[in-house]
Amino acid sequence: MASVKHPPVRKWYDAARNTPSAVLLFVQLAGIVIYPFxxxxxxxxxxxxxxxxxxLGLAVAAVRMTPALTWVALTLGIPVVALTLIEGVMPDxxxxxLISAVFHAAFYFYTAYALIKYMFEDxxxxxxxxxxxxxxxxxxxxxxxxxxxAVQIVxxxxxxxxxxxxxxxxxxxxxxxxxxxxxxxxxSDIVPVTPHGRSxxxxxxxxxxxxxxxxxxxxxxLTTLRIASRHAAEREAARKGEPPPIDDQQEHPLK
Numbered sequence: 001m002a003s004v005k006h007p008p009v010r011k012w013y014d015a016a017r018n019t020p021s022a023v024l025l026f027v028q029l030a031g032i033v034i035y036p037f038x039x040x041x042x043x044x045x046x047x048x049x050x051x052x053x054x055x056l057g058l059a060v061a062a063v064r065m066t067p068a069l070t071w072v073a074l075t076l077g078i079p080v081v082a083l084t085l086i087e088g089v090m091p092d093x094x095x096x097x098l099i100s101a102v103f104h105a106a107f108y109f110y111t112a113y114a115l116i117k118y119m120f121e122d123x124x125x126x127x128x129x130x131x132x133x134x135x136x137x138x139x140x141x142x143x144x145x146x147x148x149x150a151v152q153i154v155x156x157x158x159x160x161x162x163x164x165x166x167x168x169x170x171x172x173x174x175x176x177x178x179x180x181x182x183x184x185x186x187x188s189d190i191v192p193v194t195p196h197g198r199s200x201x202x203x204x205x206x207x208x209x210x211x212x213x214x215x216x217x218x219x220x221x222l223t224t225l226r227i228a229s230r231h232a233a234e235r236e237a238a239r240k241g242e243p244p245p246i247d248d249q250q251e252h253p254l255k
Contacts, residue, residue, distance in 0.1 A: 021115065022131035024058045028138040031055065032179075035172050048171065052084055052104075059111045059139065073114065076107040094153050101149040108143030112136050116215060125222035133219050137182065137211065144204045145171070145178040151200055158197030161190045177201075182208040 031051055038047045056077055083100035090096050115136040119129045152158045152168055159169045159177065169177075169190060177190040181204045192198040237243065 019128045019131050021128050021135045025131055025135035025138060027055055027058055056080060072110060076110060079103050080107050098150055098153045101146045105143045105146040108139050112139045125219050125226055130219060133216060141178045141182050145175040147200055148174040148177060151197055155194050155196045158192055158194040159190055160193050181205055184208055
């Protein structure tokens with residue numbers, strides 16, 4: 001009987017459905033490229049808000065695939081959606097921006113918690129869990145970027161830069177600071193100069209170190225163990241003249 005060939009769109013849909021963490025990662029990476037083109041005025045801010053809603057939707061979808069509580073993500077996500085829309089209408093209202101930043105940070109940190117819990121649920125490194133390693137990193141970076149937004153509202157002048165040092169830092173600048181801090185590259189020309197700003201930057205530095213030491217190292221070890229076990233099983237099957245065993249993690253990426 002001839003096998004049924006699915007159209008490319010269906011294959012892409014199935015791949016996205018089976019690996020929501022990969023979709024979340026690629027959308028956030030696309031956001032890093034897109035944000036500078038949108039600008040910080042009027043329509044640009046609105047476009048950033050719309051893109052943020054897309055990321056939020058994908059984050060909720062990723063949480064639904066994890067052992068975490070979807071209702072918690074929705075409880076945080078619904079106010080975030082409303083605040084994003086309000087912020088688009090009143091971008092210069094510091095009260096709205098502050099509350100929005102706090103809810104955004106809480107939502108992204110809970111999403112990161114859910115993804116880490118997902119990766120630690122068992123002793124298998126599935127395909128989606130490997131993608132979750134990257135998407136969790138970007139989610140944490142987004143969360144701290146919103147923390148920095150809140151910090152510079154509560155404590156003005158917390159972050160300065162080589163250009164326009166007296167101005168409040170933009171969203172892209174704070175995201176840049178967050179990514180360079182979390183990745184420990186130290187390439188940022190944006191510097192925390194107040195005690196509160198420095199304390200939150202130090203917290204992100206510690207979080208980045210612990211993420212590499214605890215999460216990334218565990219996924220690398222599980223992946224290495226999986227490959228070694230598969231090769232051993234293939235050699236044993238070849239010795240017995242049997243067909244090679246099926247990789248369950250390959251067939252069921254969300255196992």
